[in-house]
Amino acid sequence: MNYLERIEAKLAPHREGLLNHRLYREIDRLASIQVFMEYHVFAVWDFMSLLKVLQRKICCVDIPWVPPADLQGCRLINEIVLAEESDDDGRGGFGSHFDLYHRSMRQCGANTTPIDSFLASLRQGASLQEALESPVVPAAARPFVQQTFQIIEAGNICAIASAFTFGREDLLPDVFQKIVDELNVQAGGQLEEFKYYLERHIGLDGDEHGPMATRLLHSLCGTDNAQWERAEAAAVNSLIARRTLWDGISAAIGERIAG
Secondary structure (H helix, E strand, O other): OOOHHHHHHHHHHHHHHHOOOOOHHHHOOOHHHHHHHHHHHHHHHHHHHHHHHHHHHHHOOOOOOOOOHHHHHHHHHHHHHHHHHEEEOOOOEEEEEHHHHHHHHHHOOOOOOOHHHHHHHHHOOOOOOOOOHHOOOOHHHHHHHHHHHHHHHHOOHHHHHHHHHHOOOOHHHHHHHHHHHHHHHHOOOOOHHHHHHHHHHHHHHHHHHHHHHHHHHHHOOOOOOHHHHHHHHHHHHHHHHHHHHHHHHHHHHHHHOOO
């Protein structure tokens, strides 16, 4: 069994638990998908943070510029950044996948105040922890973002690449797309923008960015067993954090519907 197969085998039960989570049975109305998006948008945001720290570490983003040492890694990261940060927005323009998600939240009536307030705090110079401590930030989103930034701040590039590779949105099962399609009909097209986001982001993840991220991880870890062990630990911790987030969203849906 090679390094990558070993990680995938270790992740298999965690992935199974996520793909068959009760959360998907509870998303049965527009109000449920609104709650989901109000929490999940923080995962969309910190995915971009993982990507940008990889770009910073692998590509030269400093002045004066010097040639990057890892040309293959630089190419892979820049290709992913191009689509993730400036994709076709479906309206003749461009936007990040976060922008597409935020736009879809507004269309369907999800509350964007928590993520907007969080980003406003960061723009005003607040630390990540200070921004997360705002009472408007969903409680279940805090530990998820904190776990991601623990990996980022530890600085090990193989661990960061692994969290990026194995924490992608292919963790949303095919049934989720079907749920969104059905709810979009019921809601008179209010989820049309969300459908577009899913098509662009998850489609690119599976067909292009996933394989690119896997090649990048191979390139970074090479045959260094210690680096692969760090990559494995980061991948497992990322999926455990995602499961905890899913549990929190499930509880929040129950509270919202009961209320």
